[in-house]
Amino acid sequence: MSSTFTSIAAPVADSPNRTLHAWWQAAPFTLVFVLFFLIPLGLIVMVSFWDFNEYELLPAFTLRNYFAIFEGCATLTEHGDFCVSLSTYLSTLKFSLLVWGITLVLGFAVAYFLAFHVRSPGMQTALFILCTVPFWTSNVIRMISWVPLLGRNGLVNQSLQGVGLIDEPIEWLLFSDFSVVLAFVHLYTMFMIVPIFNSMMRIDRSLLEAASDAGASGWQTLWNVIVPLSKTGIIIGSIFVITIVMGDFVTIGVMGGQQIASVGKIIQVQTSYLQFPLAAANAVILLSVVLMIIWGLTRLVDIRKEL
Amino acid sequence: MAHTTESRAPGFWPLAAVFALFVLFMYGPMFVIFVLSFQGPEGGLTFPLRGLSLHWFRQLAEGLGTVDIGAAFLRSLMLGGVVMLLTVLLSVLAGLAFRKKLSGGNALFYVTVASLIMPSIIVSLGIGLQFRLLDGGLKWLLEAVGATSTLEEYGTALGLFTSALGAHLTWTLPFGLLIMFAVFNRFNPAYEEAARDLGATPWQTFRHVVLPLIGPSVVGIGMFGFTLSWDEIARTSQAIGDVNTLPLELQGLTSTVTTPAIYALGTVTTVVSFAVIGITVGLAMLLGRHKKGHTG
Numbered sequence: 001m002s003s004t005f006t007s008i009a010a011p012v013a014d015s016p017n018r019t020l021h022a023w024w025q026a027a028p029f030t031l032v033f034v035l036f037f038l039i040p041l042g043l044i045v046m047v048s049f050w051d052f053n054e055y056e057l058l059p060a061f062t063l064r065n066y067f068a069i070f071e072g073c074a075t076l077t078e079h080g081d082f083c084v085s086l087s088t089y090l091s092t093l094k095f096s097l098l099v100w101g102i103t104l105v106l107g108f109a110v111a112y113f114l115a116f117h118v119r120s121p122g123m124q125t126a127l128f129i130l131c132t133v134p135f136w137t138s139n140v141i142r143m144i145s146w147v148p149l150l151g152r153n154g155l156v157n158q159s160l161q162g163v164g165l166i167d168e169p170i171e172w173l174l175f176s177d178f179s180v181v182l183a184f185v186h187l188y189t190m191f192m193i194v195p196i197f198n199s200m201m202r203i204d205r206s207l208l209e210a211a212s213d214a215g216a217s218g219w220q221t222l223w224n225v226i227v228p229l230s231k232t233g234i235i236i237g238s239i240f241v242i243t244i245v246m247g248d249f250v251t252i253g254v255m256g257g258q259q260i261a262s263v264g265k266i267i268q269v270q271t272s273y274l275q276f277p278l279a280a281a282n283a284v285i286l287l288s289v290v291l292m293i294i295w296g297l298t299r300l301v302d303i304r305k306e307l
Numbered sequence: 308m309a310h311t312t313e314s315r316a317p318g319f320w321p322l323a324a325v326f327a328l329f330v331l332f333m334y335g336p337m338f339v340i341f342v343l344s345f346q347g348p349e350g351g352l353t354f355p356l357r358g359l360s361l362h363w364f365r366q367l368a369e370g371l372g373t374v375d376i377g378a379a380f381l382r383s384l385m386l387g388g389v390v391m392l393l394t395v396l397l398s399v400l401a402g403l404a405f406r407k408k409l410s411g412g413n414a415l416f417y418v419t420v421a422s423l424i425m426p427s428i429i430v431s432l433g434i435g436l437q438f439r440l441l442d443g444g445l446k447w448l449l450e451a452v453g454a455t456s457t458l459e460e461y462g463t464a465l466g467l468f469t470s471a472l473g474a475h476l477t478w479t480l481p482f483g484l485l486i487m488f489a490v491f492n493r494f495n496p497a498y499e500e501a502a503r504d505l506g507a508t509p510w511q512t513f514r515h516v517v518l519p520l521i522g523p524s525v526v527g528i529g530m531f532g533f534t535l536s537w538d539e540i541a542r543t544s545q546a547i548g549d550v551n552t553l554p555l556e557l558q559g560l561t562s563t564v565t566t567p568a569i570y571a572l573g574t575v576t577t578v579v580s581f582a583v584i585g586i587t588v589g590l591a592m593l594l595g596r597h598k599k600g601h602t603g
Binding site: 018021022023024025026028029030033035036037038039040041043044047056057085089106109110112113116117127130131133134136137138139140141142143144145147148149153154155158184186189218222239240243244246247248249250253254255258264267268271272276279280281286287289290294 | 535
């Protein structure tokens with residue numbers, strides 16, 4: 001993406017004066033990110049090494065918070081489970097992978113349909129906007145909109161009972177892992193569609209004709225031409241979806257009936273009890289996990305580019 | 308999709324079915340709560356509809372439990388407005404800066420993207436922490452200089468237009484900058500050069516040449532700014548202090564309110580979002596026509 005803006009730089013004579021002038025224009029924007037992003041991140045790292053008691057934070061350099069998080073994680077519990085932190089991370093990771101897989105397939109199919117099967121540009125834009133409008137409405141509203149459908153007396157249970165498929169209402173439709181994944185897919189497939197569609201629209205259509213002329217079947221064209229050329233969009237979409245789900249606490253909270261644990265939820269609870277050093281240490285660990293995933297995903301692109 | 312007489316590529320109909328189901332999946336549930344918000348006074352959270360009424364909207368206007376919905380609504384509206392203005396202003400300025408030689412611009416770009424994909428709870432925690440440390444520092448300072456009366460009045464620096472505003476901007480500005488990049492990617496600098504050659508000042512060039520051309524996209528940035536702020540929860544949650552925005556109140560109400568009043572609130576919020584989208588599209592089209600009238 002770094003090439004995006006080097007290419008848009010207008011051809012002007014560069015002098016120190018001009019750079020200074022440009023920075024004046026970028027200054028307010030930069031200031032926001034310094035004040036509300038970089039400094040807070042620095043403070044999180046710093047405070048994750050601090051000590052605390054019931055009343056105040058105590059500046060120090062201690063690994064106590066990190067040890068507290070992984071206390072008892074060296075061995076399994078007597079029931080053969082992982083410790084709380086580890087199982088919470090694994091559960092959050094499980095949601096991430098599940099949601100990632102579903103949104104990827106669904107988002108790819110929708111983007112593919114829009115990019116290659118809808119022929120008139122006007123219709124293409126209209127349908128694309130149709131897919132993105134829900135993004136500008138409230139996430140919580142979109143979550144609770146599942147209640148009348150999935151609830152114990154919801155539309156799904158009523159219909160299934162009506163046609164005699166089930167006798168008792170299905171309980172796992174709402175406030176369960178199922179409803180959490182469903183809500184994630186409902187909310188965030190858009191983050192896959194937009195970048196993948198964007199990549200697909202840049203594919204030179206004559207390549208598809210060439211593949212077809214060379215005797216490739218539809219599936220072969222899809223797998224060997226379209227998927228590799230859409231991979232930038234796929235990676236960008238994947239990064240969005242995975243990072244959102246890894247840090248989530250709102251969706252898991254509302255759709256899980258406040259009963260399902262997640263890393264984001266732990267941080268939120270610890271913050272509300274003003275246990276900032278613990279929350280900060282959890283944030284640092286979460287950030288490291290997310291960065292590793294992103295690093296892995298971006299390497300996937302570069303390696304393929306080099307081949 | 309009306310012109311189906313021409314032959315379709317294989318896979319069209321299955322994919323069209325997937326697409327149609329996807330759209331139903333996106334809009335169906337929203338439509339259901341829209342309908343249920345007009346539930347009669349005896350109606351519950353699910354079907355059947357027991358009459359049609361505005362009962363639950365009236366309930367909403369009177370407030371739900373201890374929550375003053377009207378006040379939260381106004382707070383969110385004001386915050387959204389300020390976020391919108393700042394997002395437009397700062398993104399356009401930064402977008403213009405990136406077209407010039409901006410050494411170190413790469414770093415700024417990466418920080419912006421990092422803010423976009425950073426888990427919101429981390430940003431929120433960081434800002435909350437920052438302002439609490441600031442509170443501690445200020446109180447210590449006030450005590451040190453002996454300003455005891457100010458110290459007693461001082462509450463916290465956390466607030467709607469301090470920490471919450473900053474938290475919202477870390478979410479809206481990346482979208483603003485990316486839109487500016489998309490705009491200037493397709494922007495022909497010949498118009499500006501022509502204006503310069505004719506002796507226009509940089510401000511005149513911007514005001515009379517660049518701004519009319521990028522106008523519709525700038526309106527789009529404004530829409531992103533408002534709607535993203537209007538619905539923001541995760542970044543605001545730990546960084547707001549005592550008062551709450553409307554979506555935060557809404558999130559709290561999901562576990563306590565068991566009447567269709569919550570659907571009524573959903574309908575009201577969604578109507579505001581759609582109104583903003585509608586105004587934006589209208590304004591962008593108006594500006595677009597204006598532009599065409601001038602250049603073509």
